[in-house]
Amino acid sequence: MIFSEPIVNSVTWVTSLTHGLQPTLLATATEAENAPIVLTGVLLSLVVIYLASKIGGELSRMMDLPPVLGELLGGVVVGASALHLVVFPDSGAIASDSLIMTILQFINNLTPDSVTSIFQSQSEAISILAELGVIILLFEIGLESDLKELTKVGYQAAVVAFVGVTVPFAAGTAGLMFFFHTPAIPAIFAGAALTATSIGITSKVLSELGQLKSREGQIIVGAAVIDDILGIIVLAVVASLAKTGEVDVFNVIYLIVSATVFLIGSILLGKFFNQSFVAVANKLQTRGNLVIPAFIFAFFMAFLGNAIHLEAILGAFAAGLVLDETDKRKELDQQVKPIADILVPIFFVTVGAKVDLGVLNPIVPENREGLIIATFLIVVAIIGKVVTGWSVFGQAGINRLAVGVGMIPRGEVGLVFAGIGAASGVLDKPLQAAMIIMVILTTFLAPPLLRFAFKQSVEPQETIEPADVIG
Amino acid sequence: MIFSEPIVNSVTWVTSLTHGLQPTLLATATEAENAPIVLTGVLLSLVVIYLASKIGGELSRMMDLPPVLGELLGGVVVGASALHLVVFPDSGAIASDSLIMTILQFINNLTPDSVTSIFQSQSEAISILAELGVIILLFEIGLESDLKELTKVGYQAAVVAFVGVTVPFAAGTAGLMFFFHTPAIPAIFAGAALTATSIGITSKVLSELGQLKSREGQIIVGAAVIDDILGIIVLAVVASLAKTGEVDVFNVIYLIVSATVFLIGSILLGKFFNQSFVAVANKLQTRGNLVIPAFIFAFFMAFLGNAIHLEAILGAFAAGLVLDETDKRKELDQQVKPIADILVPIFFVTVGAKVDLGVLNPIVPENREGLIIATFLIVVAIIGKVVTGWSVFGQAGINRLAVGVGMIPRGEVGLVFAGIGAASGVLDKPLQAAMIIMVILTTFLAPPLLRFAFKQSVEPQETIEPADVIG
Structure with missing residues (x-):
């Protein structure tokens, strides 16, 4: 009853x-x-x-x-x-x-x-609310990013992403095998976890510092997006390695091609879509005439991203980039802000809530081995990303430290690797704990480090928007 | 795996x-x-x-x-x-x-x-998204309502609600027993379903017509709120009747007292809370400095409403009324709008999506008896609410038809009665179908009727805000 x-x-x-006519x-x-x-x-x-x-x-x-x-x-x-x-x-x-x-x-x-x-x-x-939060965050980041600026720094971003994936992966895997005698597959898994960059955390900090549109900011965001795609591919490779001992080459090629086609295709098609979007929004006269069509587009792109086994946030980011090119940009930006304000914090708080700082307690004996491995992983994690700043070429006067530091936080993406590693059964407890500690510390250290790095900047900032800091 | x-x-x-240290x-x-x-x-x-x-x-x-x-x-x-x-x-x-x-x-x-x-x-x-949608809708309605105006029309609203509950209940129950020889308990259940008023639908239409702040609008909203409380009580009585054949007097008294204390108490306490809210919002300097404290308050009130076995929307409405009295009203209103724009449609579309118009098909033989009973229920449903307009006293020149018509839509509240009736097992199929048809038609007829009623208005409208129509 x-x-x-x-x-x-x-x-x-x-x-x-509801109507209750059905027997079930x-x-x-x-x-x-x-x-x-x-x-x-x-x-x-x-x-x-x-x-x-x-x-x-x-x-x-x-x-x-x-x-x-x-x-x-x-x-x-x-x-x-x-x-x-x-x-x-x-x-x-x-x-x-x-x-x-x-x-x-x-x-x-x-x-x-x-x-x-x-x-x-x-x-x-x-x-689900947290996931909608990070989708809207990336949509907003896309709206605030400048497609022309991003294209300008595209090569640099690709190089930074590539270096930021290979250096920590190679150093982490080799170091674990050499210093800690970790078997190959768990070492590769841990190395893979070091490649991640949390685009959510890094771009939010950049936005809060008013640095999202600076050259450094655009390189970091571009590199984080590419890093995300590389991360998907690395994860697929490592997971199939852990499962079968072999790499599914077809799947790797599929992911590379689909990610490239999706991002470039959506931006090219977006130029045509732009016109229709503005025309439709101008015709609509009921409430939400701008924000609902924008969300239809953003959620549809996020759906597509998920449906072709990439990521929802990639679709939302591409949607934001496309709509950023329209006349409605300012107005849309203003309306998306309060929506982001109530949904995005759900994402960040749940990321924090899912972390168990208990693994950091050195009084518990079984944490100690993990803490030692963690120290090694953290050093690799920081150095492996900081060096990426020095891979930027042809940009005189760029704040290389800021670019490198911007790539440090592993955030939710790092947690994913740790989670999948735990579920795959190939990682032992100390290594699992070490991976988690690495993710926690890089995530929590990156925001203050990034702030510090930008304060050390030798040139005046191009864009400081207090409006981005105080909503 | x-x-x-x-x-x-x-x-x-x-x-x-996440970190995956747990064995589960x-x-x-x-x-x-x-x-x-x-x-x-x-x-x-x-x-x-x-x-x-x-x-x-x-x-x-x-x-x-x-x-x-x-x-x-x-x-x-x-x-x-x-x-x-x-x-x-x-x-x-x-x-x-x-x-x-x-x-x-x-x-x-x-x-x-x-x-x-x-x-x-x-x-x-x-x-859950639909439920958050109706909570935010009622919060917004509360923000747009004027507490002083509502208090002014408080007695009228109470009379309208009382008449709008008793007339359809008595006429529906008696008519079913007399004309259709329905047994007492199912007849009482169907009569109870006739008492509902959908505050969501009615207030949305009023807002779209720019009539929310007119005298008629405020009486309708006030009466719909009181009707909601009366509806909770009627539903509790009828459900305990259907279950045990007896009425749980203690529960009825509990609901009456708690609803009254909750609404009046929150508004009185709100006067003190107002000051602190503005002070806090002025001190905060991170993004969402206004909208997050407002949502903390609204969701907490909605939680309280649910926790004391009333309704989440009552809490959200009270929260909106309280915050409407602050200096931040305009700014908050503007920020809540896009949030409402993306969440409220989820509520209305799902209400429509849950309805199965199949029960209206007269070609299916088992629908026919239901259609005849439905015709009777619809007549009672419309007349029983339209008469409430003539119970308004001391308001010269008021559009009585508009007040009465505004109370017609049963909407989601009517669906609840039908659903609980179906689950209780006391209703036979034709009566169930008839109740659903009544809910569908009153819901879909009310918006055009309300528009028509306001066009017949003998006096010029007090407030027409195009800003309310086009977001």
Whole structure:
């Protein structure tokens, strides 16, 4: 029966119950019963996430650090490392680990089975919101990037990305095999994790520093995009190596070709699409006449990116680049801002929340071997990316340190490698822990380092936009 | 193993995989594997939903009808009645009914089990987005409403709500028992379904007509809010009647007291909160300095509304009313608009998508009895609400027809009654079908009728804001 409780909640019921003519409706009665509680959990999680992001972001700014660092740390505080308010079943948490679930259980007097199912649904909802957050972030970054500028620095970006992938990969794999006698496949996996660059974190910091449109900023963003594509390819190679001991050459060629065709194709086709977009937006007269067509385009491109087994964020970034070329740019930018403001923090806080700083505790004996390997990986991770700055050619007076430092954060992409490594079973515990520590430290060190690097700049900045810092 | 496919998608992986130190990570490998496909499904659903809302909304406007009607009809076209692009498992659909799932299955070569699980997760995500949409809609309506105006018309609104609940309930229940020899409990259930007013649809239409701040508009919104509270109470009474044959008096008193305390309490406390809100928003200097604190407040109030077994939308509406009293009103209004623009259509399109117009087909013999009962219910539904206009007192020159017509749409609240009725097992098929037809027709007729009623207005409108019509 649908009423085991005097809970009557029309709006939340509606999405779970409808006309009920189908015979299967009763079978989903339990889920329908839980639906308002899932919404309660999502709302409470969002309140916690927003509080964490704002308190963290503001404290970070007061200390003259980039706000996104505070958002990540805010996530760490409310997440698996400390308060256990925002935890996820796919990081191994169960419902009773979640403080929010404990609160919901107390309010609604739930059975353990219901709690597990509500926890799962609520976590999935927050994850989807976080994913929409990073898609919109990349769309916004695309909107703020200048296609002409990006094309101008295209070669440099490609070289930086290539160096930033090969140097850490080679040094990391060889070093692990030589110094730590790690077998080849786990060493290659760890080396692959060193190649990642978090385009989300790096571009957010650049935007906060007002450096997104500087030459350095554009090289970093371009290189991070190319790095993302190279990362997809490296990951595919390594994963098939780990699984079968062989490399699926066809798949590697497929990924290289599809990524290139997708990015270049969408930008070329975009020139034609531009005209129609402006024409359509001018004709529409109901609310959302600009932002809805833009989101249709962005989400469709993100869908395409995912559908051809690349990445949703690549599609969103390409969509932003294309729409940046229209007359509607300014207006669209202004309307996307508040949407990004409420969705992007969900991404950063959940990235922080999923990290378990427990692996950093040297008092726990099994952490120690990992900490030693981690120290090695961190050194390789930083040096391997910093050197990329010196691979930039033909750009007199460029801040090479800033370019190199901008490539350091591994962020969510590094976590992916670590996660897939853990699931593949080829990594032992110390190496897993070391990879995670490397990802955490490069992610958290990069924002202050990047700020420092730009302060050391020998030339005046081309663009400083306070409007980018204060929304 | 996590790689059964050459799908490598870093951003979507990240939300499903993390450091992987927990032993349970492998157990969730299947879900992690599906996570990027769920996102693909959500993105494609959003593209379809936005296209449906914009095409429907614009066509509606061209025919001089309120855009929200077109959004609902757009939902009908893409939903269970026609294209089967946006369908929901809790309306009895299975994965193979969903065209989007068929597309995903084709792209990713999925097993039937995976498809079922992906369909479930994707539908839950869209439902949560729709729920956030109606929460933000009510927050925006609260922001656009004037607390002083609402208090001025408070008594009238209460009378209108009371008449609009008792007349259709009494006439519907008595008529069904007298003319159709329906047993008491199902008759009471159907009568209860007649009491609902969809605050979402009615206030959206008012806003689109630029009538939200007119006297009529404020009475309708006030009455719809009170009606929502009365609806919760009626639903609780009827549901406990259907279940046990008795009324749980304690629960009824609890709901009445908690709803009153919640709404009045939050508005009174809001006067103090106002000051701190402005002070905090002025101090914050990172992006989202205004919109994030506002959403923390709105989502917390919505959470509270849900947690005390009332409704999330009541909390969001109260939050909007409170923040409307601050100096930041204009700025906040402007920033909430694009957020509402992308989330609210998801709500209206899914309401339309969940409706199955198949029950209206008179060629199917089992629909006929329902159609006859439906005709009776529709007459009661319209007359029972239109008379409420004549219960307004002490307001010379008020457009009584507009007030009455504004109360007609049953919308999502009516669907809830129908859904709970179906799940309770007390309603036979013809009565179920009749209730659904009544909800569909009152929902779709109300917007054009309301527009007509306002055109018949004998006095000039107080407020017409084209800015409300074109975002």
